[in-house]
Amino acid sequence: MSRQLLLDVLPAPAPTLGNYIAGPNGAALAAARSLKTGQALYLWGPAGCGRSHLLRGLADQPGGAYLQADQDARDFLALAQADPQAELPTLVAVDDVHRMDEARQSALFALYNRWRESAATGRAFALAVAGDRAPLSMPLREDLRTRLGWGLVFRLDPLSDADKLAALSAQAAERGLQLAPEVLNWMLTHHERDIRKLSALLDALDRYSLAQRRAITLPLLRAMLADPETQTP
Structure with a gap:
């Protein structure tokens, strides 16, 4: 599987009523x-x-x-x-x-x-x-x-951090991913806080984990974000 993810242009999921986190x-x-x-x-x-x-x-x-x-x-x-x-x-x-x-x-x-x-x-x-x-x-x-x-x-009120963590946890579970709390917390505190962009990051992390044949951990997440092959030129 290619490691070329182009994180900066990875599309967030299309907005629907079904994937709106209320x-x-x-x-x-x-x-x-x-x-x-x-x-x-x-x-x-x-x-x-x-x-x-x-x-x-x-x-x-x-x-x-x-x-x-x-x-x-x-x-x-x-x-x-x-x-x-x-x-x-x-x-x-x-x-x-x-x-x-x-x-x-x-x-x-x-x-x-x-x-x-x-x-x-x-x-x-x-x-x-x-x-x-x-x-x-x-x-x-x-x-x-x-x-x-x-x-x-x-x-409309913005999602609380607890809502965002719950949403990411649910999306990870739907993919069959086991994410440690430290991974979710790091995503929320070190990445853009928009829930759609967080969902896109989760998708990229899933792909990167498969490409590397490694379990999703905080070191893997950091490695993905530091990998020049996951960035746009």
Whole structure:
């Protein structure tokens, strides 16, 4: 097996509702899972709380569409102003609304209006939006701030270290790996603390262990990270 792992570009697992580690955010995950056409959901919280993961997980489902705050405003307007007979997504996810400029805010405002007008019709779609703060605290135009609170609103909290350790332990167990507590603790305290990047590190460690035909230990983890063949040029 090749030892060329290219750690720096190793993709993290694609975000889905299934691999979202809820921690203290179980109610928000449940709301996302049960979101139906005609309903709206707003998620807010600090960086690293998992709001983008939830939105991407929602949009990954059949009929989903994912839009970022820095996309062309015409992408939003294409949905908001689409012909009534046009086939539209059944769910639209809009991320990082706190970064929207005036043109994109106007386009999102129009999309909210389209969502409300169609909510009780056969053309209804679900709308899931996320930002870094509560609706009324958003640095957005007043009429858009009001619309952010039209549906369910959930604050997301970052995972605690205990949640991350539990998540890594569960992922290791699914792979049939026996990881000593010192390995997990080292990963958490010496690597990036984003859970998806930690999951990618665990995947790399599994591959490296197989390539080296050695059990996973702290010295093996350190050797992998120091090995020039596991780094990008």
